[in-house]
Amino acid sequence: MAKSDNTRLFIIETTAPLFNVYGYANTSLADITAATALSKGSIYGNFTNKDELAEAAFSYSAKQQNTALKEAIESVKTPLDKLNAIVTFFASNWAAIKKTGGCPLLNAAVEADDAAEYLKKTVKDSFTSWINTIASVLDAGVKAKTFSKDLDTKQTAALFVMIIEGGVLLAKTYNSNKHMQTAIDQLNHIIKSQILKK
């Protein structure tokens, strides 16, 4: 049981970047067996079908990113520092993120939307989780009276996600982190002008 759990995790870890780079429909079982050096039978021994593996791999990628983001948040103290950690997270880790295919939520959201129906709910939940993480930092800042008390924290959190994903999109398209920087600059401007209490 321990053994099979290990294999299952190994398959997920190994294929998560594959799926993120090539897309969920576009990653074949041949790609998966090549990457894992396991047989098809072994993959199917651990997952009922490709969709189940794809979803597990996406969940893993999303959770990985969320965990890393939360660690960045928890490594600092004040709500403002936490917010800054969120803002710089993508820019700081850009090289690694790009290498494993960019933001898994962006990729999966676009693919899931009209084709990969089975991913839809998981993607939505991942976005919600991300938005909630940001919103709770904003809430803490409001409570601590560092941030403006009129702030619609959920909506602002969603706005942060939009700007970050928009930045990721252009940064990947142009293979240039200049666009990532534009997004960050704007987020910092928003913090100063719309979030911080005056």
Add this chain to the structure above:
Amino acid sequence: MAKSDNTRLFIIETTAPLFNVYGYANTSLADITAATALSKGSIYGNFTNKDELAEAAFSYSAKQQNTALKEAIESVKTPLDKLNAIVTFFASNWAAIKKTGGCPLLNAAVEADDAAEYLKKTVKDSFTSWINTIASVLDAGVKAKTFSKDLDTKQTAALFVMIIEGGVLLAKTYNSNKHMQTAIDQLNHIIKSQILKK
């Protein structure tokens, strides 16, 4: 010539929404012949392969959108009105855009990034064209002294694209135009606080 050009255009027009909804790799020739009621031979008589058609279909979708945006811009006079037209474009046409699969640039950019290599250049050019369209409105506003003279118009145009695409992403994911509205509100805020001359 006229006839074959007509057929070619008919194929492009008919398949463009198909590709946008289901993805470029995921749309099969069977889908294409079913949608067009044409034979495979007819498709291959007009395009050397599926990739060429996919690219033509994407270009068509992107151009359609750009043309519609330009029409919206040209229907009003002042740079500020033009900018407002840009901002409201996606929100106003959201129902139609959603039905045909959402923003083709967003979809193709994500798919092209690591998989559909052949689309990459076309996607980049389409984004550049979009950014330039916005930038030229900003430039006109600066020239007309309606907009702040310190404005980095290219960067601001890219920021507009990011926020719009981020809004589209969340609006499609949650099937809710509330998020589209959040994006628009922010763009309006940016116009007021960062673009308009004080």
Add this chain to the structure above:
Amino acid sequence: MAKSDNTRLFIIETTAPLFNVYGYANTSLADITAATALSKGSIYGNFTNKDELAEAAFSYSAKQQNTALKEAIESVKTPLDKLNAIVTFFASNWAAIKKTGGCPLLNAAVEADDAAEYLKKTVKDSFTSWINTIASVLDAGVKAKTFSKDLDTKQTAALFVMIIEGGVLLAKTYNSNKHMQTAIDQLNHIIKSQILKK
């Protein structure tokens, strides 16, 4: 169209004995392509899936047998001669029938019963058609007053089918037409003692 119909028929004719010999579930697409010297794609171009081909092949086998039986019936005149033609049909053609796998109705009925659900209806209809063919000969004999007027023709026809299939079963199992002869002897006895008017 003519061409594809030819291919379709060729596939059916070629695979019908295969299915009858090896069973419907047990005949693989590799067997089918080997026997027809056609590609898998060609098979799937003519049939939506293996089940559809299997059913078409069974129908063909059943119809072939029924047609041959009817020809035997029509080649003679009196109801009694026709009945004798039915009785000797399997014994006379035993060599050929054995070579192509035995009675397709027997084989398919056994396989269809609990496994190949999709064949069930077609098999039932084939048996009904066979029983009706025999019953109509019996009816004609009754009408012509050669056969006893008290005859339950449907039930007697079914009895004929039972005895023939029972004979086929043992003849194939023991690879001996002695059992086929036993069945025929009994049918002749039934004709004399239960069917012919006294």
Add this chain to the structure above:
Amino acid sequence: MAKSDNTRLFIIETTAPLFNVYGYANTSLADITAATALSKGSIYGNFTNKDELAEAAFSYSAKQQNTALKEAIESVKTPLDKLNAIVTFFASNWAAIKKTGGCPLLNAAVEADDAAEYLKKTVKDSFTSWINTIASVLDAGVKAKTFSKDLDTKQTAALFVMIIEGGVLLAKTYNSNKHMQTAIDQLNHIIKSQILKK
């Protein structure tokens, strides 16, 4: 030894109806482990391969049926009563027989004929055993001078098997025991008109 013999028997008893219902080729090891709640290793510890188990399961089914038939025969005294017991055996137990997939000899004979070669001999032996059982009743009747002394007992026994199996075939195909009754009526008629001494 006792333990492993018990396991072996348990596996055979549990899988015999499975094989009879779904067919020998069509019953997978997954079906077998699911039905027995045993591991694959456990199955392979008790049988060298699936074919060996299939044959053992068939033998078990055949023997079960033969034993039940013999019990029915031995529960009555006179050869005529014994013959009647044989005739009514299938009709009386039809519900149970149908539930476990019908007559295992019929099923296995059809499947074994051209596909499952390994079953062939066992099937033939089972039919022989059945025919002998009936023949010995007939022999006893002849010896007791109840039955006609000219009777070819082996051939008549084979005829009984044919009619019974023919009846089973149509009864299962049409899911109607009316056909079983037709077979029985005919057997009774044969007893009266061809077997009993006049």
Add this chain to the structure above:
DNA sequence: CATGAATGAGTTTTCATTCAT
């Protein structure tokens, strides 16, 4: 002995592309 993870050859099916007509 028993387990069940792993295998690899097998299964059915799909699909972009070609080419004789």
Add this chain to the structure above:
DNA sequence: TATGAATGAAAACTCATTCAT
């Protein structure tokens, strides 16, 4: 130029069997 039958490589998935633990 148009057709659509045919292709063959590749897709997802299954399954009897093995073997390290």
